Amino acid sequence: MPRSFLVKKPCSHRIPNYGQLLEAQAGLVLSLYQNEDTSIPRQDITDQWRTRAAEMGHEDRFNTTLLNPLEIRMSDALLIWPNGFPLKDNINNLNVPLRNRTSDGGCPTPGKNPGSQGESLYAPESVGRLDFPKPDGLFPGNKVRNCRCFTCPHCSKSYSSLGALKMHIRTHTLPCACRICGKAFSRPWLLQGHIRTHTGEKPFSCYHCGRGFADRSNLRAHLQTHSEVKRYRCPGCGKTFSRISLLTKHRDGCCCPLS
DNA sequence: CTGGGGATGGGGCCC
DNA sequence: CGGGCCCCATCCCCA
Numbered sequence: 221m222p223r224s225f226l227v228k229k230p231c232s233h234r235i236p237n238y239g240q241l242l243e244a245q246a247g248l249v250l251s252l253y254q255n256e257d258t259s260i261p262r263q264d265i266t267d268q269w270r271t272r273a274a275e276m277g278h279e280d281r282f283n284t285t286l287l288n289p290l291e292i293r294m295s296d297a298l299l300i301w302p303n304g305f306p307l308k309d310n311i312n313n314l315n316v317p318l319r320n321r322t323s324d325g326g327c328p329t330p331g332k333n334p335g336s337q338g339e340s341l342y343a344p345e346s347v348g349r350l351d352f353p354k355p356d357g358l359f360p361g362n363k364v365r366n367c368r369c370f371t372c373p374h375c376s377k378s379y380s381s382l383g384a385l386k387m388h389i390r391t392h393t394l395p396c397a398c399r400i401c402g403k404a405f406s407r408p409w410l411l412q413g414h415i416r417t418h419t420g421e422k423p424f425s426c427y428h429c430g431r432g433f434a435d436r437s438n439l440r441a442h443l444q445t446h447s448e449v450k451r452y453r454c455p456g457c458g459k460t461f462s463r464i465s466l467l468t469k470h471r472d473g474c475c476c477p478l479s
Numbered sequence: 480c481t482g483g484g485g486a487t488g489g490g491g492c493c494c
Numbered sequence: 495c496g497g498g499c500c501c502c503a504t505c506c507c508c509a
Contacts, residue, residue: 383495384490391489409498410487417486431484437501438485445483465504466482 370385371378374392379385394404396411400418405411413435416422422432424439428446433439441463453460454470461467 381495386496387491388489406488407498410489413487433484435486436499437487437503440501442484461482463483464502469481 370382372385372388372392374389377388379388390406394406396406396408397404398411398414398418400415403414405414416434422434424433424436425431426433426439426442426446428443431442433442444463454467459470461470
C-alpha cells in the first residue's frame with residue numbers, strides 16, 4: 221500500500237520563475253545574451269553596448285576603452301557581470317585597489333560598493349576583471365588579474381574555476397524543468413530522478429528483499445536496515461544507526477551529547 | 480519518539 | 495569545459 225506522503229504537499233517556494241530571475245539579474249548583458257554560444261567580435265560588442273547604454277541614459281558615460289580587443293562569450297559575461305558591464309565612472313568610483321586581495325591570493329567576499337552611485341557592481345571581483353579574459357581564460361598583463369576566484373553574483377560563494385561557478389549558478393537558475401509538473405531543477409539527472417516520481421520507475425533494487433527504489437542513495441540507506449551493525453556508531457555508547465541524522469538525534473539527547 | 484522511506488540539493492570526480 | 499554520475503547530507507512525512 222502506498223504511503224500517503226507520496227502525495228506531497230506543494231512546495232511552491234522551490235519552484236523558481238527563472239525567466240523572471242534571469243531578466244532581473246542579467247541587466248545590460250541581457251540584450252546580448254541570445255548569442256551565448258558564440259563569440260562576439262569586439263566591434264559588435266562596442267556597438268551594441270553603445271546602443272544599450274544610450275537606451276538606458278548612459279551614453280555620455282559609455283567608454284569604449286573598457287572594451288579590450290578580445291572576445292568573450294556572452295554566457296561568461298553574464299556570469300561575471302550579471303548586472304551589466306561596468307561603465308568607466310563606475311569603475312573609478314569603486315576605488316578598490318587591485319592588490320586588495322586575501323593573503324593567499326584569493327579574492328575577498330564581494331559587496332555592493334557604496335561609491336558606485338547605486339549601480340549594482342560586484343566589487344572587488346569585478347574590479348579585478350575589468351579586462352576581458354583571453355580565450356584561454358587568463359587575464360592579460362596583470363598577475364593579480366590571473367587570480368582564479370569566481371564569485372557567484374547571487375549568493376557570493378566563490379569558486380576556483382568558471383566551470384565550478386557555472387555549475388553552482390545552475391542551482392539559482394534551475395534550467396531543467398519537469399514537463400509534467402513544471403518543477404525546475406539545477407541538473408538533468410535531478411530532473412530524471414524527479415520524473416521517476418511521476419512514472420513510478422524504480423531501477424534500484426535491494427538484493428536482500430527485492431524492494432525497488434527510484435534513487436540509489438535511498439537504496440543505500442535502505443541496505444543499512446538489513447545490517448546488524450549500522451554504519452553510524454555512537455562513540456559514547458556504541459549503539460549504531462543507519463543514518464547520520466539518527467545518530468545526531470541520538471547524541472542530541474541526554475545519552476551521549478556532543479562534547 | 481524512533482526508525483525508515485521518499486525526494487531533493489550540492490560538491491566533487493571522471494570521461 | 496560540460497555532462498553524467500557518485501556520494502553525502504538533509505528535510506519531510508509516516509508507521
